[in-house]
Amino acid sequence: xxxxxxxxxxxxxNNHGEICxxxxxxxxxxxxxxxxxxxxxxxPYEIKYxxxxxxxxxxxxxxxFLRSHFINRRPCPYQHCTKWLxxxxxxxxxxxxxxxxxxxxxxxxxxxxxxxGNPLAIVVYVGPLNxxxxxxxxxxxxxxxGEESLLVLKNNDEKHNTIESTQCCxxxxxxxxxxxSEFLSCMKDFIDKNIHxxxxxxxxxxxxxxxxxxxxxxxxxxxxxxxxxVPPDQPQxxxxxxxxxxxxxxxxxxxxxxxxxxxxxxxxxxxxxxxxDRCVVDIDAVTLDGTTAFCWACWQGHEEVMQYxxxxxxxxxxxxxxxxxxxxxxxxxxxxxxxxxQWLQVIGSDMMIVNSNGHGMLHxxxxxxxxxxxxxxxxxYLAKKGCWQSMLQQIGQDAEGFCxxxxxxxxxxxxxxxxxxxxxxxxxxxxxxxxxxxxxLSDGISNARHVINRxxxxxxxxxxxxxxxxxxxxxKKTGLHSASPQASI
Numbered sequence: 101x102x103x104x105x106x107x108x109x110x111x112x113x114n115n116h117g118e119i120c121x122x123x124x125x126x127x128x129x130x131x132x133x134x135x136x137x138x139x140x141x142x143x144p145y146e147i148k149y150x151x152x153x154x155x156x157x158x159x160x161x162x163x164x165f166l167r168s169h170f171i172n173r174r175p176c177p178y179q180h181c182t183k184w185l186x187x188x189x190x191x192x193x194x195x196x197x198x199x200x201x202x203x204x205x206x207x208x209x210x211x212x213x214x215x216x217g218n219p220l221a222i223v224v225y226v227g228p229l230n231x232x233x234x235x236x237x238x239x240x241x242x243x244x245x246g247e248e249s250l251l252v253l254k255n256n257d258e259k260h261n262t263i264e265s266t267q268c269c270x271x272x273x274x275x276x277x278x279x280x281s282e283f284l285s286c287m288k289d290f291i292d293k294n295i296h297x298x299x300x301x302x303x304x305x306x307x308x309x310x311x312x313x314x315x316x317x318x319x320x321x322x323x324x325x326x327x328x329x330v331p332p333d334q335p336q337x338x339x340x341x342x343x344x345x346x347x348x349x350x351x352x353x354x355x356x357x358x359x360x361x362x363x364x365x366x367x368x369x370x371x372x373x374x375x376x377d378r379c380v381v382d383i384d385a386v387t388l389d390g391t392t393a394f395c396w397a398c399w400q401g402h403e404e405v406m407q408y409x410x411x412x413x414x415x416x417x418x419x420x421x422x423x424x425x426x427x428x429x430x431x432x433x434x435x436x437x438x439x440x441x442q443w444l445q446v447i448g449s450d451m452m453i454v455n456s457n458g459h460g461m462l463h464x465x466x467x468x469x470x471x472x473x474x475x476x477x478x479x480x481y482l483a484k485k486g487c488w489q490s491m492l493q494q495i496g497q498d499a500e501g502f503c504x505x506x507x508x509x510x511x512x513x514x515x516x517x518x519x520x521x522x523x524x525x526x527x528x529x530x531x532x533x534x535x536x537x538x539x540x541l542s543d544g545i546s547n548a549r550h551v552i553n554r555x556x557x558x559x560x561x562x563x564x565x566x567x568x569x570x571x572x573x574x575x576k577k578t579g580l581h582s583a584s585p586q587a588s589i
Contacts, residue, residue, distance in 0.1 A: 150182045193340055272302055275311040275320060283320055287328070298330040305338030306345075314350030318358050321347070325367060332367040333381045343388035348381055352393035352409065355402035360393075364412055383414050390420035391429075398426045401435030403443065416449060423455035431464035431473065438473050451481065452490035458498035466504035466520055469513035474504070478523045488536045495524040495570070497540055503566025510561050517561055524566060525573030532574050544571030 143163040149155040158166075166173040166184065173184045174191045178199060185191045274282045290297050297308050309330045312320035324330040336345040351359035367381050384392050394414040397405040406426075410416055419425050427449050430440040441461065445451055454460045465473040477494070497503055502510070505524055509517035528541055537545070548571035557569050 148179060148182055150180060154182075156182050190340075271300070271308070272311050275308060275317065276315050278315065278317045278320070280317075280319055283323075287323075297324065297328050298334060301337060303338075304342045305336045306342070307334055307336075309334055309347050310336055310345070310350050313347035313356070313359050313363070314354050316351070316354060316356035316359055318356075318362060321359055321362060322366075332363055333385060335385075341387060341389055341391075344385070345387050346381070346385050346393070348383070348385065348393045349387065349391075349396055352402065352405050353396040353400055355397070355400060355405055357402075357404050357408060360405055360408060364409075383409060383412055384418060386418075386420070389422065390418075391424075392418055394418075395420070395424070395426050395429045398429040398440055398444070399433055401430070401433045401437055401440055403440060406440065406443070410447065416444070416447060422457065423453070425450060425453050427451055427453060427461050428455060428459065428464055431461035431470075432468055436472060437465070437470065438476060441473065441476070445481075452487065452494065454493050457500075458496070460494040462494040462504045462520075463498055463502075463507055466513075466516065467507040467511055469508065469511060469516055471513075471516050471519075474508075474516060474520060478520075478527075488531045488534060489538075491527055492531055492536070492538055492541065495527050495566075496538070497564075497567055501563035501567075503570075505569070506561045506563070506566045508561075509559075521566070521569050525570040528570040529574045529577055532578070540567055541571065541574075544568060545574055548572045548575040 143160040145160065146158050146163065147155060165171060166175075172187050174187060176183045176185065176191070176194060176198075181198070183194065183198075185194045271286050274286060287297065290300065299307075301307055302311075307330065309321065309324045309332070312324060325332050333346050333348070336342050338345075348360065348363045351363060363381050364383055384394075386392055392415065394406065394409045394416060395418070397409065416426055427441065427444055430437045430444060433440065441451075451461065462474060462477050465477065495503060498507075503520075503524055505517045505520035508520055531537065532541070532545070544567040548568065557565060557572065
């Protein structure tokens with residue numbers, strides 16, 4: 101089951117409350133809905149049921165616990181869905197995929213936690229994690245792969261083996277630390293217990309090969325592929341964005357060029373017991389959301405890996421399921437991203453692309469406070485290309501009504517937000533003079549003719565405020581108070 105929740109240790113079909121199996125049982129407990137102040141928790145008892153007919157109840161105390169900052173679970177607001185998700189991101193992802201909500205609607209529901217008048221849901225509570233081990237930095241957990249905790253271990257026939265979870269942690273910690281002698285000792289234990297190492301997975305579905313590749317330990321990667329017959333293109337079996345990540349994804353994401361080169365070149369002639377034929381690693385393999393290893397390298401700003409994959413024929417124009425290409429990944433890079441963007445421009449990437457949420461590279465960079473990148477986009481790229489429609493898309497509203505200046509301001513980048521506000525106004529005014537006025541700008545200018553809509557906007561960064569500011573700027577500069585916009589795209 102996949103409840104689209106990264107780092108979630110609870111099974112989807114579990115619930116966090118009591119279980120009743122008949123409608124009569126439900127009738128007997130409906131009165132619990134009236135209690136809204138149990139043990140100091142200002143939350144009601146909640147009753148929901150799933151497609152199988154099982155009725156779930158959660159107490160006010162359990163609601164408060166699950167919603168606490170430490171646990172950070174959010175219930176699906178649909179009456180017939182009993183799943184809980186980790187945080188707002190997990191909730192909007194679940195709604196977008198499982199309930200086919202469009203992006204903006206899913207975000208809105210994730211924020212207020214309500215749908216159909218019922219903000220709560222229930223799933224079985226299995227207790228807190230026994231332990232958490234964050235492996236930040238060079239490993240494949242924490243922000244890289246996921247927090248290591250309980251073990252998911254499956255044979256080839258899908259039956260579960262049983263190994264203590266502490267052994268799981270020690271094994272992956274051994275890989276992270278690059279201790280080859282301890283690693284080989286662990287491998288001997290696998291052989292003695294007749295367990296194939298490829299089936300030994302962490303809680304996010306990652307195998308030893310994913311960890312070794314993500315940590316950059318080429319000797320371990322080579323051993324697992326050549327001596328243990330682990331498929332070099334083994335897909336990760338985790339939930340949501342973890343699913344279908346390959347060792348190449350992790351090596352590229354963490355900038356380990358030596359491992360990337362080995363997987364792309366040397367593994368093209370490897371043989372596996374699973375396939376009994378030549379196994380070629382797909383350089384353009386995608387995760388569940390359609391992201392390639394090349395895009396992951398762009399996201400982390402690993403220029404050598406980017407250039408290497410490009411030289412080996414990687415599809416640099418591929419879009420993921422949200423319409424993001426390598427340009428947008430570089431724009432939201434954890435590094436500056438400027439050199440990567442300039443290189444992508446040289447190789448002919450679509451620099452003006454806008455994804456399904458209405459974000460261009462300026463939105464992505466502004467949201468992350470990248471002053472240098474935003475300045476390059478506006479002054480060096482937008483100003484020289486002369487494609488006004490694309491330029492307006494770069495400064496325009498996203499699906500939730502935010503312009504780049506709004507996104508920067510909301511994230512606390514006040515100086516950048518003010519600078520972007522001026523640039524957005526300048527570009528909008530130039531476009532207006534050229535007779536290019538999309539509907540959102542036309543409506544904004546019409547509203548800005550009324551004096552009440554032209555003042556009190558300074559320092560306000562919210563949905564719609566960016567358009568109001570650039571429209572007020574256009575009216576002020578042109579003296580427009582009653583004239584109609586010249587044209588409409």
